[in-house]
Amino acid sequence: MSLIQGAQLQATQPGxxxxxxxxxxxxxxxxxxxxxxxxxxxxxxLIANGFFLIEIFATTLILGVIAxxxxxxxxxxxxxxxxxxxxxxFAGYMVAVIGVSGNANISMGWPWWLATPMALAxxxxxGTLGGALAVRTEGIYTIMITLAIGAAFYYFxxxxxxxxxxxxxxxxxxxxxxxxxxxRSDIPFYYLALGVAAVCYFAVQYxxxxxFGLALQGVRDNPRRMAALGFNVNAxxxxxxxxxxxxxxxxxxxxxxxxxxxxxxxxxxxxxxxILIIAVVGGITRxxxxxxxxxxxxxxxxxxxxFLVKFGLDGNRFRLLIGLGFLAIVFWSSxxxxxxxxxxxxxxxxxTGTIGNRHG
Amino acid sequence: xSRFIERHPAWALITIIAIxxxxxxxxxxxxxxxxxxIGRKRVFLNAVLNGITLGGLYFLVxxxxxxxxxxxxxxxxxxGSLYLFGGYVGYAISVWTGSxxxxxxxxxxxxxxxxxxxxxxxxxxxEGQDLRQTMVTIGLSIVFADxxxxxxxxxxxxxxxxxxxxxxxxxxxxxAVKSSGDPVYLQxxxxxxxxxxxxxxxxxxxxxxxxxxxxxxxxxxxxxDRDILAATGVRIQLVFVxxxxxGAGLAGIAGVVGGTFQSISPGxxxxxxxxxxxxxxxxGMGSIPxxxxxxxxxxxxxxxxxxxxxxxxxxxxxxxMVLVLALRPQGLLARR
Numbered sequence: 001m002s003l004i005q006g007a008q009l010q011a012t013q014p015g016x017x018x019x020x021x022x023x024x025x026x027x028x029x030x031x032x033x034x035x036x037x038x039x040x041x042x043x044x045x046l047i048a049n050g051f052f053l054i055e056i057f058a059t060t061l062i063l064g065v066i067a068x069x070x071x072x073x074x075x076x077x078x079x080x081x082x083x084x085x086x087x088x089x090f091a092g093y094m095v096a097v098i099g100v101s102g103n104a105n106i107s108m109g110w111p112w113w114l115a116t117p118m119a120l121a122x123x124x125x126x127g128t129l130g131g132a133l134a135v136r137t138e139g140i141y142t143i144m145i146t147l148a149i150g151a152a153f154y155y156f157x158x159x160x161x162x163x164x165x166x167x168x169x170x171x172x173x174x175x176x177x178x179x180x181x182x183x184r185s186d187i188p189f190y191y192l193a194l195g196v197a198a199v200c201y202f203a204v205q206y207x208x209x210x211x212f213g214l215a216l217q218g219v220r221d222n223p224r225r226m227a228a229l230g231f232n233v234n235a236x237x238x239x240x241x242x243x244x245x246x247x248x249x250x251x252x253x254x255x256x257x258x259x260x261x262x263x264x265x266x267x268x269x270x271x272x273x274x275i276l277i278i279a280v281v282g283g284i285t286r287x288x289x290x291x292x293x294x295x296x297x298x299x300x301x302x303x304x305x306x307f308l309v310k311f312g313l314d315g316n317r318f319r320l321l322i323g324l325g326f327l328a329i330v331f332w333s334s335x336x337x338x339x340x341x342x343x344x345x346x347x348x349x350x351x352t353g354t355i356g357n358r359h360g
Numbered sequence: 361x362s363r364f365i366e367r368h369p370a371w372a373l374i375t376i377i378a379i380x381x382x383x384x385x386x387x388x389x390x391x392x393x394x395x396x397x398i399g400r401k402r403v404f405l406n407a408v409l410n411g412i413t414l415g416g417l418y419f420l421v422x423x424x425x426x427x428x429x430x431x432x433x434x435x436x437x438x439x440g441s442l443y444l445f446g447g448y449v450g451y452a453i454s455v456w457t458g459s460x461x462x463x464x465x466x467x468x469x470x471x472x473x474x475x476x477x478x479x480x481x482x483x484x485x486x487e488g489q490d491l492r493q494t495m496v497t498i499g500l501s502i503v504f505a506d507x508x509x510x511x512x513x514x515x516x517x518x519x520x521x522x523x524x525x526x527x528x529x530x531x532x533x534x535x536a537v538k539s540s541g542d543p544v545y546l547q548x549x550x551x552x553x554x555x556x557x558x559x560x561x562x563x564x565x566x567x568x569x570x571x572x573x574x575x576x577x578x579x580x581x582x583x584x585d586r587d588i589l590a591a592t593g594v595r596i597q598l599v600f601v602x603x604x605x606x607g608a609g610l611a612g613i614a615g616v617v618g619g620t621f622q623s624i625s626p627g628x629x630x631x632x633x634x635x636x637x638x639x640x641x642x643x644g645m646g647s648i649p650x651x652x653x654x655x656x657x658x659x660x661x662x663x664x665x666x667x668x669x670x671x672x673x674x675x676x677x678x679x680x681m682v683l684v685l686a687l688r689p690q691g692l693l694a695r696r
Binding site: 080133136137140141143144145147148149151152155156159160161162269270273276277280316317319320322323324326327330331 | 433435437490491492494495496498499500502503505506507510630633634637638640641645670671672673674675677678681682685686689690
């Protein structure tokens with residue numbers, strides 16, 4: 001709902017029909033704050049050093065992409081899937097298994113430009129099959145089934161030595177070198193992650209306004225009515241899973257290139273739930289939410305230790321902090337940090353809101 | 361039962377044949393060809409008994425989960441944490457007093473109290489918002505897991521089996537015949553059998569309570585339509601609190617059982633949450649007999665899988681879930 005209102009607010013400025021159409025499709029284009037954030041992100045390597053660039057910002061972008069796939073499913077499709085990280089992890093494992101890694105007995109040694117699309121395709125198939133399973137039931141059951149899939153995959157990677165190399169996982173995964181650039185060195189990797197995140201963000205933004213996205217939101221709000229109107233409800237849902245799986249797969253490939261190793265710990269149930277937390281804390285109705293959530297999560301994960309020790313508490317209680325923060329968000333805001341910010345802005349600036357509405 | 365046979369003759373036949381084959385495998389002395397093909401009978405029998413007794417444990421966890429879900433539509437993803445908490449409480453009590461039985465009682469009461477507090481302070485505030493409740497249980501499971509890690513550390517704890525239950529007993533199941541012609545009988549740990557019997561008793565008692573008492577009638581009516589039930593003047597909030605307490609208490613008992621069978625450590629909460637999810641999906645959400653059937657199926661699949669195909673055992677469990685979802689999405693014994 002708030003999405004559509006936002007678009008109307010932006011479209012009130014005078015301009016040609018073409019410009020209005022563009023601004024309706026891309027509300028960020030005439031928001032100065034969005035341009036500022038984009039500029040900061042682009043010149044980030046000038047500001048931040050290697051640690052911040054990779055450990056904070058690139059990690060935020062990667063987690064944000066994975067959480068974005070959950071946001072797409074949950075926000076537009078009404079399906080809360082806990083297996084998005086599992087799909088990302090599957091893509092990561094496939095990069096390691098099909099491509100080059102330190103475990104020569106497992107890896108098939110394909111070059112990265114073959115291994116990566118293959119991994120993405122397999123991850124999309126995996127996620128689509130999981131989604132096809134999950135859409136057989138509705139609503140709250142989706143959580144249970146996707147969590148069961150995620151947990152089963154985690155235990156499977158732990159047990160299986162032939163493909164997934166058991167609990168040690170696969171180490172020293174090769175990263176791409178081309179055009180004379182080592183894409184795992186800090187600055188190129190940051191831009192790679194930023195590029196992927198931007199493409200995914202705008203793709204989701206675009207899809208939400210495309211006929212498919214609108215039909216999906218219709219399915220979310222009233223599946224029976226959409227079915228009566230002639231839409232194939234389940235096909236829309238499975239297609240949404242396919243798109244989300246591809247996005248999650250992109251995040252997974254970046255993640256395995258970032259850490260250069262993958263093990264069952266990367267696909268554990270706790271990590272799956274972290275993605276849900278990121279998306280919910282950030283806000284699940286808008287594509288920007290997951291990135292905000294990921295930034296908060298990564299900052300907390302990195303600095304909670306120092307922070308807690310400074311206040312004389314046990315530094316290992318980072319997860320307690322995360323859990324309590326998540327509980328607070330779920331209790332007091334239905335739309336995460338984005339929702340909190342929106343309501344705060346609405347409360348502090350009522351005149352602008354009414355003007356916008358009058359024009360629209 | 362007869363209606364099931366009338367409506368699905370093919371499935372009934374397959375089920376009967378499967379049960380008959382299983383019974384024959386358990387009772388008969390295996391011919392040498394079979395032993396050569398799939399290994400010793402003792403291994404198989406142990407796996408089957410382990411599977412059934414593990415099923416008893418899964419039933420204890422999953423029955424509370426399914427009861428809470430059936431009545432309150434609350435997917436309690438903190439159920440694994442309640443299990444683990446019960447295990448830690450049971451361990452503390454058994455170390456402190458040395459009494460195994462007392463640890464069950466205290467674990468039940470302690471975890472049931474946690475359930476009451478949760479229901480009154482948390483879930484009552486967001487009634488009817490299924491998704492939000494589920495999110496809250498996720499948050500709670502994280503908080504509980506970390507609090508327990510804080511209090512008990514990352515060690516493995518095992519609850520001491522009482523002396524009168526230690527050691528194996530001989531079962532009247534022949535595993536092999538010696539060359540001298542003497543039959544060899546199966547030895548099996550007594551404690552597992554006792555616990556399995558206890559979980560059967562609990563299951564039957566729950567079934568009787570649900571189907572033969574007035575409170576059970578109210579709970580069943582609530583599973584079908586809680587709004588109409590509330591409209592008839594039943595104090596539904598009280599029923600909710602009682603059911604949540606019972607479900608949580610069962611998870612607590614299961615924690616003590618799990619601590620005696622196996623061990624308790626951080627991470628077990630996730631394992632048993634997964635087990636109860638799969639059991640409830642297979643058996644049918646909200647159905648106690650479904651939880652029993654699902655628990656035995658999953659327990660058997662897990663144990664037989666880990667004996668015969670060790671690196672793919674979890675896949676068997678998962679495939680069962682997929683099959684059930686594909687053929688009967690509401691679960692094997694669910695009514696809808």
